[in-house]
Amino acid sequence: MSALLEVRSLSKAFGGLLAVSDVSLSVEQGEIFGLIGPNGAGKTTFFNMLTGMTRPTSGEVLFAGGAITGLRPEQVARLGVARTFQNIRLFAGLSVFDNVRIPRQSRERSGLWGNILGSPLASREERETSEAAWELLKLVNLTDRAMRPAGSLPYGDRRRLEIARALALAPRLLLLDEPAAGMNPSEKAGLADFIRQVRETFDLTVLLIEHNVPMVMGLCSRIAVLNFGERIAMGTPEEVQCDPKVVEAYLGAQKRDAAAAGEGACLHSTM
Amino acid sequence: MAAFFDLYGFLCIMILQQALLGYSLYFPLMAGQLSLASIGFYSLGGYVAAIMGTHPAFEAWRATLGWLMIPLEWLAALLLSVVLAVAVGLPALRLRGIYLALATIAFVQVLNVVVLNMPIAGGAVGIFGIPQAFESRFAYIWFFGPLLLLTILFTLRLERSAAGRNFMAVREDELAAGAMGVRTTANKVLAFVIGCALAGVVGAMSAPFLNTWNARQGTFDAGVACLAYVLIGGSRSKWGPLLGAALLVALPEVLRPLKDSRLILNGMVLVLACVYMPRGIAGLFAGRRA
Amino acid sequence: MSRMLSVLALVLSLAVPALAENVASPIPIGFAVAQTTNVALFGQEQVNGAKIAEEYLNSLGGVNGTPIRMVYQDTGGDEAGAVNAFQNLITQGKVVGIIGPTLSQQAFAANPIADRAKVPVVGPSNTAKGIPQIGEYVGRISAPMTVVAPNSLKKALALNPKIKNVAVLFAQNDAFSASETGIFQEAIKGLGLNIVTIQRFQTTDTDFTTQVTAVLGENVDLVVISGLAADSGNLVKQLRQLGYTGIIVGGNGLNSPNMFPVCGALCQDILVAQAYSPEAAAEVNRVFVEKFTAAYKKGPAQFSAQAFAAVQVIVEALKKVEATAKKKITAMELTEVRTALNKALRTGSYVTPLGEISMNAEGEVEQKDFYVSQIKMDADGKSGKFTLLPR
Amino acid sequence: MTLAWFLQNLLNGLSMGSVYAIFALGYTLVFSILGIINFAHGAVFTLGAYLTYLLSVGQFGINGLLAGWQLPFTLPFPLALLAGAGLSGLAGMAVERLAFKPLRARQADALLALVSSLGVALILVNLIQYLFGAEIYSYPSDVLGSLPPAFIFKVGGKPVAVRTVQIVLFVVSLVMLAALAWFIHGTKAGKALRATAENQDTASLLGINVDAFILGTFFVSGLLGGLSGTLIGVSFGLSGPYFGVAYGLKALAVIVLGGLGSIPGAVLGGLVIGLGEAFLPPDLSSYKEAVAYALLFVILLVRPQGLLGGTTEQKV
């Protein structure tokens, strides 16, 4: 396995506030990597820097061996990095189908005039895009609502659509920002299965932000923990869950002392 | 029917012409950009045609090319508009919403002052006696009609193509569009340039139509009127600019019997239209269908 | 909307009978000026003048006994509005001729319509170069100010022979002012004076401190202004308040009682070049001023006088048409009257409040008398008058 | 580049800038609370000037529908000024009820408010024209009492002159600004207003009557507009019902330059544009009209939130 994504000493300061401070990590090809941490720990800022939405103050991001620091979001996306958003950012007024077609279009070579005049290339690409998008809608069971505006879907469907939309980019790396937010435990379990299945089917690498510790523990091969912008721990779920620093961040100082004393005060992988 | 066209023929052409200006704002709006720059490009295009049509420096061209001079004027207006639109659009489109609108207003105001100071543009009185393409004003339907038809066809095709979906993705959520590989800046500039180029050509067609061109063509009021066409017509419908222009251009004429109080009523209709047709005239039809 | 328009079209096509009809009685004369938008200041003055003319000329029997009727259509301030107003007058108003529009820019757009329909147009206030050349049916009674500018400068020199340094200010967005200033500048150079600064402003400006500061910075002993009443009034007021004491010469745009409320007592002694003076001697002018003042409690502005003159010229030409055709206008076909009127307009001369004027074959006005007046304000500074200076 | 020249331009710039600023305050207040530009503000400004004129002089002119009419009474100028401003405030409230509230209630596209407020502006301006005519009205020259028209002093042998009206405008705008700043930062109602500006739902959950505050804001905005309209009218006369329009557009440049929704920003923006115009070299006076917009264009590109604007999300 080789590192698909490598982050070197990434930092971001907003005004005087260090939102992310000197974070390094590397994600191997094919793994599901978890990024956890309490609210305000800098996880989303970290994602934004990976995807070109926020310019890092310092540090470097390498994707498949090439530097992507400072690229614009669409450039990063076109290199094969797709993401979802914590608060779901679908193209709410457009149809479900169009939501999935739009990322797929980024590979098309025909331009405006080809599109307008209906050149053979444009027609072929339009067909291919639509077919590929349809396949993805099948995967997430949304074909029956393909022509409805995305904003009218119920919450769970919107989450799934957003993942389908990210997959339409045919990414090599999929970044999921709190995909289980607002789901009940049974839905969460279903989502974990879905992520595993997607990774297999599309030969993906997944980097996942999650608040829900048990889900991360069950799903990820490795985990990094952020707190106040710093990486306080990294390793397998087992290594991380009893790390005193992690326990303190999540459960408080008392529990940390207990953990340090080996009294089994770990983050539970089930709740 | 002949009497109707004698009386309202000019008005009908005005509706087509103004609708085209409405479309020139529709494209940037399709990509979520509220621009009022069109009127500036309209003014610019008009000057290009007026200067090429009257300035002694182009005498030889006119003599050689004959009627071909007219499409050449369109082309010149188009090219100049595209170049200037890219130059203005690249920096200005970093702004959003009302800020972009204000920046484009500023651009139009500055352009107006600059034009007023350019000797070639004829100062305050502007340029007049622009060679006519047709005897009758109504015959200008052969300019504006096909252009409007092409524009609507273009819009139809655009909405159903990848290019149009890219625009709409930027409109719906620029950040997400970028994350999904849509070249946001390029698409915004493209939408802006299409609009500006259209406005430039409409200007070039309008200079002979009005027979005169001056700095009063590119005022803020005229620019806002174009926006009103789109919004009152329905900003999410390809028919919006046409419907809006039809209503708002015809209204003062329909109200003519009211004499000098007609603009009061015109204002009332604007307000009522906003309140009772928040999705525009096109929205009424859509609502009925649903 | 389109359905509504087509219904409208149907109704209108039924309502409007075919052509080849006689002139209505009273004889309709079109009057298309800016009654709305920010040009309305002038348009309203024009309408005021026309109303006086209509009433007065009808009291004299109209056209040999047939009264006239002014048909007013608002042009707004833009070209499209002027075209629509003209269309309306031509096809619905069935007018024998049109007076209008207010602005030269509008004339360039609207007059070709009338020309093509063979309806004579008399421009009451279009002073730009090229208006009569628009077409055979286009003429005007408003003189471009080529003669008068040097006159007023000479008066200034007579008042103060030591004048050397001149500041020129003009409204660059006003077609008339922009061309008038060129004539002024030529004349200033011709008199051997120095133009030390040229300052531009907009007719919409109210604050002129920038321009005034520039003038005050240069030892100026004559200020020459080409602008319209509101802006020039403010300019004069600010020049005076900030300490300018020299002579002020104003162009024709300042020839308006609208100046008085703006600069008040500070309007005093401005020399104004005039194409019309309420004090001019002609009998018709005396009557006009009297009737106007009775109706509006203030003296007429040049725009009103020109509008009056335009109506008068058309009525007198219509009389000539009757004389030539030897039948009543109302017994003639509309198209015939229009053509005949256009021809009649261009023959002979007319004694109007503007003095004796005539139109040459091209339709260009030839005006005999121009004036230079000095503004004399009343003691309260609220009203004043243009006192004619001896020629 | 003498000292006198510099001082003269400084005075001119500050005075004109303060005019822009007080005009812009009314815009910025409404923007800060609704996130919408009220295009009818210029018309309310004009209305204020006309109303004060009517109340203090009592006479209509010769052209409008009411030509030749007279009010049965007249008020002394200061009273007329206050009454005119108060009535403009009411007109501001009417604008809110006509052009903004119905759209808010229907959750219409915020852009529509732009058009509907323009519609109201069209109504107001043409109503003024319909009633008063398009002619020029002017306040009697003695409204400022027995003050001399201008103060002229010498600096380094060169005269520096400033009109009394300029000083009055400058002082009044400073007073208005101070009053507004005190109201917004020093009173309970001001706090509630800021809360409403930030989040209407949250404000209403705190017991703040959001609707009343919005209406109140329009009243204050209209009041400021009417007051500044009158003061500018005193300085320059009322050159027709459209005389507020040119200011309206320039004031847009002012508030964006200073930062949309920022009250000190409106003042700073006004002064910057006033000074920018004043210090324009005399040879370039023909480009004076472009100064405000050129500055606006540049500032938007360099610092989109304006000079003093926070990086807050815009609502439109």
Add this chain to the structure above:
Amino acid sequence: MLALDDVTLAYGPVVAVEGVSLTVEQGEIVTLIGANGAGKTTILRAVSRLIKPRKGSVAFMGRDLAGLTPDKVVRLGLAHSPEGRQVLARLSVLENLELGAYVRSDAAGVAEDLERMFGLFPRLRERQRQAAGTLSGGEQQMLAIARALMSRPRLLLLDEPSLGLAPIIVEEIFEIITALNREGTTILLVEQNAHLAMQAAHRAYVLEAGRLVVSGDARALMDDERVKRAYLG
């Protein structure tokens, strides 16, 4: 104290809540649980009249709320701490708290309550001059609750007080909620974290897709198989 009778709520054409009836008695903590999008927040918004019911009635202290605006409801003694920590970011912490007492005119009582809030949330005292937007998520949540309490409400509506907070802070906040209740404040609590909510509450209502499916004593519900599987994991 609070009674909803057959309430249906909709955003435009989308019905969010249908035919819901529930009550909250004096002195209780009642919790509404359910998946995201089930309509919990919508119900709270209807109680404080941010949205108007399409059907049914809401009564507070025996008075029908129909026709009232939110600010009037607050004056009746209801406080609503909205979802997502809606602090007024540009105002200072102190100003936020003062505005919480906007409807009150007893200056002495307000000052006393301010002290009480600073006692409950010492961190807010430290930061009272800071703009509320610069507080951390947990601090903002505390401020939102404290602000709601400043009106001395008879009924407090709490929307997702634990959302996005670290467990350690969540615990702290729930301790305060139960303490408040012991002091006499009636609370209607909407909470994602069903576990915590049920522990704190006396009674619970379970909402699924806009309809009430189960209700009853909180402790008892925690043993309900269905609830357990769906919400407690």
